[in-house]
Amino acid sequence: MLPLVTAVAEFFVVIAVSLAAVLLNTIDARGFLASATVGFAVVYGGGFQWFVIVAVFFILGVAFTLYKYGYKRKLGGAQGKGGARNWPHILANGGVASMAAVWNFFFPGPVVTAVFLGAISAAAADTAATELGLLSHGMPRLITNPSKTVPPGTSGGVSPLGFVGAAFASLVIGALAIPLGILADPYLLIPVALVGGVFGAVVDSLIGAVVQRKGYCVVCLKPTEALKHCGERTRATKGSPFVENNAVNVLATVAGAAASTALLLAVYAV
Numbered sequence: 001m002l003p004l005v006t007a008v009a010e011f012f013v014v015i016a017v018s019l020a021a022v023l024l025n026t027i028d029a030r031g032f033l034a035s036a037t038v039g040f041a042v043v044y045g046g047g048f049q050w051f052v053i054v055a056v057f058f059i060l061g062v063a064f065t066l067y068k069y070g071y072k073r074k075l076g077g078a079q080g081k082g083g084a085r086n087w088p089h090i091l092a093n094g095g096v097a098s099m100a101a102v103w104n105f106f107f108p109g110p111v112v113t114a115v116f117l118g119a120i121s122a123a124a125a126d127t128a129a130t131e132l133g134l135l136s137h138g139m140p141r142l143i144t145n146p147s148k149t150v151p152p153g154t155s156g157g158v159s160p161l162g163f164v165g166a167a168f169a170s171l172v173i174g175a176l177a178i179p180l181g182i183l184a185d186p187y188l189l190i191p192v193a194l195v196g197g198v199f200g201a202v203v204d205s206l207i208g209a210v211v212q213r214k215g216y217c218v219v220c221l222k223p224t225e226a227l228k229h230c231g232e233r234t235r236a237t238k239g240s241p242f243v244e245n246n247a248v249n250v251l252a253t254v255a256g257a258a259a260s261t262a263l264l265l266a267v268y269a270v
C-alpha cells in the first residue's frame with residue numbers, strides 16, 4: 001500500500017478502536033482522547049505491529065477487570081463505573097510505551113523495542129495481578145512484610161494468584177509479539193516480556209507498600225487509597241501525598257522497561 005493510504009487507514013483503525021472502547025463503556029470521553037493519543041503515537045512511531053500489542057493489552061485489561069466483576073465489586077476492590085478507565089489511568093499505563101514509540105520514530109532498533117515491550121508487559125502484568133489477586137481465597141500478604149496480611153485490593157499486598165496473573169499476562173504479550181515480528185530475534189520476545197512484566201509488577205507492589213499515599217475518607221471514615229471518596233478529598237495518613245495509584249503505575253512501567261532492556265543488552269553482550 002502507498003504510505004499515505006496506510007497512514008490514513010491506521011488513523012481510522014485507531015479512531016475505530018478507541019470509539020469501540022467508548023461504546024463498550026470501558027472509557028469515557030476524555031479517556032477516548034487519551035486512548036487515541038496513545039494509539040497515534042504507537043501506530044505512527046512503532047508501526048501497526050506495536051499498535052496490535054497495545055490493543056491486545058487493552059483487551060486483556062478489560063477482560064481481567066470484568067472477570068467476576070460482581071464479586072470484586074462486593075469486595076470493594078473493583079474499578080468503578082463498570083470497570084471504565086479514566087484518562088490519567090490510560091496515560092499512566094500507556095505513557096512510557098508511547099514515548100518509546102516516539103523515540104522509535106527517530107531511532108528505531110531493538111533497544112527501544114525492548115523498552116516498549118517491557119512497559120506494556122509491566123502494565124498488563126500489574127492489571128492482571130491486581131484483578132486476579134482480588135479473587136484470591138487467602139488474604140494477600142504485604143510484600144515488604146509477608147507475615148502481615150492485608151485486605152484484598154490494598155496496594156503492596158501480594159498473592160500467589162496475583163503472581164500467576166502477572167506471569168500469564170506478560171507471557172501473552174511476549175507470545176503475541178513473535179508472529180508480529182517486532183524483534184529480529186523472536187526467541188528473545190517471551191523472556192524479555194516476562195522479565196519486564198514480572199519485575200514491573202513486583203516494583204508496583206513495593207512502591208505500593210512503601211511510598212504510595214494511603215488515607216481515609218472524611219465522610220464515611222473508610223480507609224482508602226483514592227484521592228477522593230464520597231465526593232470529598234480524602235485525608236492522607238501514610239506514604240507520600242504525591243504518589244497515588246497512577247504515579248505508581250508510571251514508575252512500574254519504567255521499571256518493566258528497564259528490566260526488559262537490561263535483559264536484551266545482557267543477551268547481546270554475551
Ligand SMILES: [Zn+2]
Pocket residue numbers: 217218219220221222229230
Ligand atoms: Zn467515603
